[in-house]
Amino acid sequence: MLSSRASLTTANADKVLYKLCKHYALKVPVDFDTERAHVQFPIGTCDIQREGDTLDMVCAADAADKLAKIEFIMDEHLGLMAKQPELKLDWQK
Helix, strand or coil: CEEEEEEEECCCHHHHHHHHHHHHCCCCCEEECCCEEEEEECCEEEEEEEECCEEEEEEEECCHHHHHHHHHHHHHHHHHHCCCCCCCCCCEC
């Protein structure tokens, strides 16, 4: 299994996490509360942990192209939810 990590510090990280999870839950299984989330995409997973105004994410997939797709999905949706449309996280393998 391949994995990557990234962090995002943003005002109202609790609200960003909530909105992100509610949005994803319309299409994929999501288990979440105010501090953490587990998103089960068809191609892999993303676990999110919130501490204060920081969201720490760990994404996993069984192939590099699937992992890259999850990272892209996270960048796009976090950008929308955090109202930073040009957001691109620094994913560390």
